[in-house]
Amino acid sequence: xxxxxxxxxxxxxxxxxxxxxxxxxxxxxxxxxxxxxxxxxxxxxxxxxxxxxxxxxxxxxxxxxxxxxxxxxxxxxxxxxxxxxxxxxxxxxxxxxxxxxxxxxxxxxxxxxxxxxxxxxxxxxxxxxxxxxxxxxxxxxxxxxxxxxxxxxxxxxxxxxxxxxxxxxxxxxxxxxxxxxxxxxxxxxxxxxxxxxxxxxxxxxxxxxxxxxxxxxxxxxxxxxxxxxxxxxxxxxxxxxxxxxxxxxxxxxxxxxxxxxxxxxxxxxxxxxxxxxxxxxxxxxxxxxxxxxxxxx
Amino acid sequence: xxxxxxxxxxxxxxxxxxxxxxxxxxxxxxxxxxxxxxxxxxxxxxxxxxxxxxxxxxxxxxxxxxxxxxxxxxxxxxxxxxxxxxxxxxxxxxxxxxxxxxxxxxxxxxxxxxxxxxxxxxxxxxxxxxxxxxxxxxxxxxxxxxxxxxxxxxxxxxxxxxxxxxxxxxxxxxxxxxxxxxxxxxxxxxxxxxxxxxxxxxxxxxxxxxxxxxxxxxxxxxxxxxxxxxxxxxxxxxxxxxxxxxxxxxxxxxxxxxxxxxxxxxxxxxxxxxxxxxxxxxxxxxxxxxxxxxxxx
Numbered sequence: 001x002x003x004x005x006x007x008x009x010x011x012x013x014x015x016x017x018x019x020x021x022x023x024x025x026x027x028x029x030x031x032x033x034x035x036x037x038x039x040x041x042x043x044x045x046x047x048x049x050x051x052x053x054x055x056x057x058x059x060x061x062x063x064x065x066x067x068x069x070x071x072x073x074x075x076x077x078x079x080x081x082x083x084x085x086x087x088x089x090x091x092x093x094x095x096x097x098x099x100x101x102x103x104x105x106x107x108x109x110x111x112x113x114x115x116x117x118x119x120x121x122x123x124x125x126x127x128x129x130x131x132x133x134x135x136x137x138x139x140x141x142x143x144x145x146x147x148x149x150x151x152x153x154x155x156x157x158x159x160x161x162x163x164x165x166x167x168x169x170x171x172x173x174x175x176x177x178x179x180x181x182x183x184x185x186x187x188x189x190x191x192x193x194x195x196x197x198x199x200x201x202x203x204x205x206x207x208x209x210x211x212x213x214x215x216x217x218x219x220x221x222x223x224x225x226x227x228x229x230x231x232x233x234x235x236x237x238x239x240x241x242x243x244x245x246x247x248x249x250x251x252x253x254x255x256x257x258x259x260x261x262x263x264x265x266x267x268x269x270x271x272x273x274x275x276x277x278x279x280x281x282x283x284x285x286x287x288x289x290x291x292x293x294x295x296x297x
Numbered sequence: 298x299x300x301x302x303x304x305x306x307x308x309x310x311x312x313x314x315x316x317x318x319x320x321x322x323x324x325x326x327x328x329x330x331x332x333x334x335x336x337x338x339x340x341x342x343x344x345x346x347x348x349x350x351x352x353x354x355x356x357x358x359x360x361x362x363x364x365x366x367x368x369x370x371x372x373x374x375x376x377x378x379x380x381x382x383x384x385x386x387x388x389x390x391x392x393x394x395x396x397x398x399x400x401x402x403x404x405x406x407x408x409x410x411x412x413x414x415x416x417x418x419x420x421x422x423x424x425x426x427x428x429x430x431x432x433x434x435x436x437x438x439x440x441x442x443x444x445x446x447x448x449x450x451x452x453x454x455x456x457x458x459x460x461x462x463x464x465x466x467x468x469x470x471x472x473x474x475x476x477x478x479x480x481x482x483x484x485x486x487x488x489x490x491x492x493x494x495x496x497x498x499x500x501x502x503x504x505x506x507x508x509x510x511x512x513x514x515x516x517x518x519x520x521x522x523x524x525x526x527x528x529x530x531x532x533x534x535x536x537x538x539x540x541x542x543x544x545x546x547x548x549x550x551x552x553x554x555x556x557x558x559x560x561x562x563x564x565x566x567x568x569x570x571x572x573x574x575x576x577x578x579x580x581x582x583x584x585x586x587x588x589x590x591x592x593x594x
Contacts (some may be wrong), residue, residue, distance in 0.1 A: 025581045027577065027579055028454070028577055035579060037559060038555050038556065039555065040555035040558065056533070178572075179533075179553035179555055204533060235476075236501060257334055259334055274322075281324070281325055282322035283323040283324075284322045
């Protein structure tokens with residue numbers, strides 16, 4: 001199971017927004033159909049009072065989204081550096097405060113080495129194939145060679161099917177309103193027992209959903225070793241890199257993948273399984289972790 | 298039909314990449330399945346030698362993508378300002394050269410007013426819900442009040458169905474490899490005749506596809522008045538704004554929409570029809586342009 005390392009001392013608001021609204025539409029029979037639609041709201045991130053970026057989000061997990069964004073952009077190295085995450089929808093903003101600022105009155109930006117490093121990262125933009133959160137500051141590939149995924153983890157076909165079943169049965173905004181992507185972080189028990197969903201997040205952007213899971217893992221002190229990551233979205237380079245950065249060795253998707261997603265998964269040795277639908281799947285990379293269970297005749 | 302205004306005097310390379318590669322995957326029966334997957338390649342845009350952004354793209358229409366990106370970010374006001382667009386995949390770059398630089402040796406950036414304006418736009422990042430190209434520089438909403446969409450255009454239910462049929466029959470990377478979004482620009486004849494596809498673009502990012510269509514419209518001098526835009530992707534705020542900026546009054550999608558997409562479409566009066574599948578659709582906004590044809594009994 002996923003091992004809780006520690007719970008961060010961090011002050012968080014809990015300002016999730018209502019996720020859907022209902023509008024009238026007219027269908028092909030001329031009938032007016034009240035139709036639930038997913039929310040989409042700008043949320044501007046400030047780190048120690050400096051504006052970083054505006055994300056368009058469903059707003060279901062804004063505090064975790066802000067944290068996960070900082071984590072996956074590698075702008076902040078540890079959640080222990082942070083003191084507070086405060087979401088205010090009146091201004092559409094989230095203020096992230098470092099312990100440095102809280103305890104010593106010095107913004108992270110004001111430290112010479114730090115400022116140079118943060119500015120350098122902010123200066124390099126790559127607009128990736130992600131939905132919703134495409135910008136990766138810094139070199140997308142920089143971190144790849146530092147990543148070591150666990151070699152002794154196994155994932156069985158039965159676990160893959162179990163994850164798919166659980167996600168299908170999970171209550172979701174997608175079923176109600178569509179227009180969102182979902183991600184689930186699931187346990188992958190070493191004893192071969194069935195996986196279960198640790199955290200399920202949906203957002204109008206697929207990369208917001210993965211970032212919100214990364215933020216939750218930070219806050220809860222969950223590492224990725226004995227977990228499986230499921231996404232409804234495509235396995236692009238950015239999705240693979242983010243999962244690897246979280247230390248997650250197994251990546252499932254209902255969708256397909258891109259050439260660069262495949263290349264990076266091969267290079268870092270992630271077990272990547274795509275086109276998971278019904279009782280079908282395609283194992284693309286990392287076959288050494290996969291235990292196939294022949295179907296009963 | 299769409300009216301050609303003029304063909305731009307613009308030097309373009311024609312460096313589309315092969316769009317799919319084939320990798321081996323293992324399916325649930327243990328069989329090795331050669332599987333086509335969509336390409337994903339970084340392409341760094343330079344305007345008059347200054348680096349702007351790196352997009353991750355399929356690479357099917359890189360010159361039009363670069364142009365459409367400049368257009369939709371409103372960094373360049375007219376295609377007439379540009380002299381050349383040169384894609385070089387060896388370096389993963391596209392060099393866009395202005396006429397100013399070609400004819401007078403002065404980069405667009407070097408003009409005082411221009412530099413301030415371009416720098417200001419580059420400085421404001423909004424990471425939107427778009428797949429693939431989420432960054433909109435400048436205020437996302439700035440341009441909304443300047444947009445005037447034609448009020449005398451009509452779109453019939455028959456035309457909606459005809460667009461859906463044509464897109465379904467169109468050869469596509471999606472059918473082969475998945476993991477891409479498609480956009481089609483179609484005619485919307487004033488005489489009520491059937492629409493036809495003017496341009497069909499797919500990309501790993503949905504916003505790359507819409508940008509590549511915007512670039513193509515610039516080069517070919519096609520304005521949006523008598524056209525219909527179809528997308529496989531969701532109708533988020535950014536998608537609605539981009540179509541409106543191109544002057545396209547009718548927007549169809551196979552998918553759903555977000556709250557902000559709905560709000561903006563209402564405000565600028567675009568006719569937006571979502572969930573187009575089979576013989577179903579939902580008309581969300583701009584009903585005054587829509588002519589419903591009762592189904593024959």
